[in-house]
Amino acid sequence: MVNSVFFTMSSMSYRILQLLLLFISSVYAASDVDWWESATLYQIYPRSFMDSDGDGVGDLNGITSRLPFLKEIGVTATWLSPIFESPMADMGYDVTNFTKIEPLFGTMEDFDAMVAKAHELGLKIILDFVPNHSSDECEWFQKSIRREDGYDDFYTWGDAKIDPQTGERMPPSNWRSLFEGQGWTWNEQRQQYYFHHFLAKQPDFNLRNPMVRQHLIEVMKFWLDRGVDAFRIDAVPHFFEKRFENGTYPDEEVSGMTNDTTSFLYYTHKYTMNQPENAEILYEWREFLDEYQQQHGGDTRATVGEAYAPIGVLSDYISNGTDVGLQLTMNFNFIQLRDTTTAKDVERLANDWMDVMWTKHKQANWVVGNHDNSRPATRIGEQRADMMTIIAHAMPGTSVTYYGDEIGMTDYDAECTWASCDFRDPERTPMQWDSTTNAGFSKGNSTWLPVNSNYKSLNVQRQRGVARSTLYIYKAMTALKKSVAFKSFKEEGGFAYEALTEQVFQIIRTAPNVEEYRVLANFGGQMEYLDGLTNKTMEYVVLNSYSPHRYGDKVDLSKRIYLMPYEAVVLRWVA
Ligand SMILES: *[C@@H]1O[C@H](CO)[C@@H](O)[C@H](O)[C@H]1NC(C)=O
Ligand SMILES: *[C@@H]1O[C@H](CO)[C@@H](O)[C@H](O)[C@H]1NC(C)=O
Ligand SMILES: *[C@@H]1O[C@H](CO)[C@@H](O)[C@H](O)[C@H]1NC(C)=O
Ligand SMILES: *[C@@H]1O[C@H](CO)[C@@H](O)[C@H](O)[C@H]1NC(C)=O
Ligand SMILES: *[C@@H]1O[C@H](CO)[C@@H](O)[C@H](O)[C@H]1NC(C)=O
């Protein structure tokens, strides 16, 4: 009797201990992992997400009407590509007024309504911040041309040089533009050249000028006051250019990479990219944002940087040891994945990031697709698209999804026949909501880009509630991302990943003594077997369509197990 009571007590206290551990780890997760550290980010390309008024172009009211969908699929925060007033020479990345909504997208009232609705649903809004340049139609540039008080030095102006042979006017240096050959354009009125990294319609700011920096801080403050939660900062490597005290600019050196003198690659970009001041301005913004949060309360106002730069440079954007800058810099390593990709490639690309960014900053994020690259279902292959969704969400840190990839949309499948066809249009076609006209994107007669012809079989409505559909898998993974095990990644043993064979990738996520998840993904077209992975018996909780198993099936991992070609699964063990 005594014994039996004792026995019951002890198994009860064991149970209590378990609950306690669960409690501790959830408290731990809640207090120690900030929202941006383990988030599900979702990129909306506003032109293509949802059209509310039938003009064939997506808009803010359209986005607002679809916010419940983002909630449904477990998104934490959504980042909108630029929605600011723009002549659209570069699809909104050429801004005339940083605090005005582009009429094509709606009004400031529409914007406020969108933010209010998002917050009501518990979603965060991230705005694109484009500080590398403005449009040449921006009032600031017009004032700078006229050398108005305070605006004289607002952009990157330089005097002409004179060609000693011909006596003709020459640009201040040999700098190139990424989009057109010559980086300098002559302004007749001001009788000087201005520099532009991109189009001539996009003059680069002179970020050394404190007034420019002040203006940009005011722009951020303007949007923060309207409830914006975070910024995605565009084109960080291109912020600063080298300028000598005497106002001249040094020539770039020949790179030797190509003999095509008109190519961007002809010169090195020692003086026009990755200048040390780039990190400094990020530290300045961080200080401003942290102060703003202290004054106004609420969650961390984060910054996410877009930068194609060497990893050491990216690391400095986050912190150089004393100063702190961005919370996240986007990790584009998985953008390199192709249809020949193996598990070993994924491991190498993951290590490439983790060895530096995780080691130094405990920071990771995984971008699989975006508005500048072929969609994952096309680029990595339809067989591996769901697998990459599983992997991007199971790795520690934050996942970043480009709209439409959650249903496995593919690149536009026909020739580009419209005027002003951009090479990136195939991945920018309208969101495929349902099987009705224009895929439910627009009630208009035509859409700004054609809808992909596969929309009747590939759309949100069809995939809703279908077990093993891309959308279902996506939702399962964003839900898992909120679990204790997926949030416990800062603890010792919280995660591990490796290529078990050339083709099989494994990820382990653990909340010690509480639960464990294991992802197994076969990148290859051959059956693979694995022996004695662990002594645990685990349960299938996520399965892609290549798996012969069923939800809830158990598997003893101490024995030999098989993976079918392209099979990807998530297994769970509970203490
Ligand atoms: C932007 O628009 C706002 C409101 O319409 C106006 O007050 C402001 O001066 C404009 N700024 C620029 C740089 O044109
Ligand atoms: C300006 O300064 C740089 C660096 O000190 C020097 O190389 C260049 O010759 C100077 N140019 C003029 C026009 O004085
Ligand atoms: C450039 O031209 C030289 C001389 O013709 C040749 O030796 C070299 O390989 C070329 N370089 C590249 C990168 O094509
Ligand atoms: C980090 O950058 C800041 C701003 O440039 C500088 O003052 C500081 O000395 C740097 N810290 C290190 C460790 O280099
Ligand atoms: C669509 O076409 C019909 C018939 O040509 C026309 O009556 C209607 O106004 C058009 N709608 C829009 C939104 O352009």
Ligand SMILES: *[C@@H]1O[C@H](CO)[C@@H](O)[C@H](O)[C@H]1NC(C)=O
């Ligand atoms: C499984 O258990 C056996 C016997 O207890 C032990 O030798 C082996 O190392 C364990 N394997 C794993 C993967 O934990």
Ligand SMILES: CC(=O)N[C@H]1CO[C@H](CO)[C@@H](O)[C@@H]1O
């Ligand atoms: C890295 C990069 O190119 N960022 C942006 C800076 O501006 C150009 C031109 O407007 C945009 O196209 C880029 O996306």
Ligand SMILES: [Ca+2]
């Ligand atoms: Ca519209």
Ligand SMILES: [Ca+2]
């Ligand atoms: Ca610049």
